[in-house]
């Protein structure tokens with residue numbers, strides 16, 4: 075496929091993604107321009123280490139031939155000298171998508187409302203065992219303990235989405251993305267769901283045991 079053609083095929087997808095409707099509330103996430111100016115331009119303005127330059131449609135067209143979703147996955151997980159999430163773990167996958175859209179188009183895209191990709195390469199259970207357990211098992215630094223409803227209850231009042239956001243962006247002693255910048259929003263959310271499920275199950279077990287003893 076010629077480069078011009080690649081860009082031609084890409085442009086409508088970028089424009090459309092920005093127009094995707096159905097969400098009444100404006101997402102609180104940062105704009106593509108904001109993210110690029112503050113984070114990505116450090117390398118992508120000058121082309122440091124071979125980073126494709128902002129607005130270089132030829133360089134981006136070649137890369138985007140694999141598809142925007144795959145390109146975004148690579149930027150989320152990191153690829154060669156491109157650090158995971160641009161080296162800033164607290165950026166959401168949506169903010170990454172907006173930044174990519176902005177850089178590919180040289181600032182002409184409309185910010186997408188939905189992330190191009192949020193890969194799931196590890197299950198919630200595996201991730202909890204591999205990482206979250208370390209602090210959320212015994213309650214290190216005040217982390218809400220898995221299986222302890224009293225710890226989780228006040229936090230659950232905020233709603234699961236808000237808690238998932240805390241896991242992405244960090245919250246007091248909780249490091250952004252649990253300190254693993256290559257994790258996606260989806261992976262963190264399923265790990266959170268697993269911890270909450272384990273906790274609800276433990277609470278239900280306690281209730282039925284109490285009932286049996288009566």
Ligand code: HEC
Nearest residue numbers: 113114117123124125137145148149154155156160173174
């Ligand atoms: C420390 C330097 C650095 C920063 C900061 C950085 N990048 Fe990159 N980026 C690179 C380099 C180098 C490459 C080329 C990697 C390669 O293909 O060898 C790259 C490649 C990419 C690619 C193409 C990946 C592919 O599969 O070809 C995307 C998308 C990308 N960056 C997005 C971003 C976004 C979005 C940000 C800001 C949130 C960002 N980058 C911040 C250095 C950086």
Ligand code: HEC
Nearest residue numbers: 206209215216217229237240241245246247248252265266
């Ligand atoms: C290095 C220790 C550490 C690791 C690893 C860790 N957490 Fe935490 N986490 C904490 C601490 C400490 C808190 C309590 C922070 C506070 O007071 O809100 C917390 C709180 C949270 C909260 C509640 C935030 C809120 O808004 O109330 C969520 C959700 C969470 N962690 C998810 C996760 C997930 C998911 C993982 C694994 C992918 C993980 N954590 C791994 C230390 C950790």
